[in-house]
Each structure stands twice: as structure tokens, then as C-alpha cells.
Amino acid sequence: MNVIACRIGKHSGAIRQREFFCLSPKQAYDIFFAVADLRGDADGLELVGMTVKEEQEEAIAERRQPFRFASLDVPMGAQLTFVDDKNFVATVRKDNQVEYEGKNWSPSALAAELYHRAGRYETLRLVQGPAHFEYEGEKLKDRRHNNLHHPLQSTSIRGLTREIK
Secondary structure, eight states: OTTTOOEEEEETTEEEEETTTTSOHHHHHHHHHHHHHHHTOGGGOOOOOOOHHHHHHHHHHHHTSOOOSGGGTOOTTOEEEETTEEEEEEEEEETTEEEETTEEEOHHHHHHHHHHHTTOGGGSTTOOGGGTEEETTEEHHHHHHHHHHOTTSOGGGGGGSOOOO
């Protein structure tokens, strides 16, 4: 099992180990089938789809993927505006960083800095960068949400297509 285990980490001080973490359900099934076949009881195995709860958990896990501009069709060099003051404009320099005043920032760190400069200290603890910057008039968090819920509709042609129903 140690060969198959590919994620070991600490969570709340306890060691966490997840077997088959990096395997698809089909790959895991194939391994179980091979073992069951050797034992002579493979006829009892069945590969089933995800339950509704598992699908919901998978959707949550997808939402937690690290923020990347490329996943939102925001190109390098794009100009992002701060939603609370359109005079603050940052330029996308890396897939997860922007440049502002000659310095590279994560969107969250820059949003926190701009709120700090404005004296809005109450907002500093839970700043999520995509909620505070816009590209082409759309908040990055909304773009991300639309990509998760309408994956077949390309964000790069959003203005040229009708809404998919």
C-alpha cells in the first residue's frame, strides 16, 4: 500500500494518509479486480458512478483549485481594475500574480494592500483577490464561477454566444 499512497500530510497535528489519492476510480477498480481475480471472487465487483453527494464534494474540490488567470482566459499583460476604485489598475504578469507600482503581488495581497491604504482595516482579514478585481468589466470571481458552472461555454467568446441552457 505504501507504493500506492501518494499523499501524506499533517492536518490538525494528525498524520493523514490517503491511499489511491492519485488514481482514477477506473485505475483503482482495475487493481481491486486483479486482486479479486487472483482470489477467485472477481464476479462480485462492480464499478459504479459517483453518488450525488460525491459529485457535490468533487465540485467543491474543483472550486478550491489554486487561482490561475489562464483558467479564466485572462491573458498575460491584461489590465485588471480594482472594483472599489477604478483608478487602481494592475497588470497580469504571471499566471497567479499581477504587477502594481513595479512590484509583483498576488491578487489577494494587492487587494489587502489597497484596502490598507484606504484605511479600511476591517476588510484585511478575509480578502479574496478575485472578488476585488475586474477584467473586461467582470469580477474575476464571477468569471471563475461561470467557468465552473458553464464549462462548455468559453469565456473568450462569452460576448458572442447565447447563454447555454
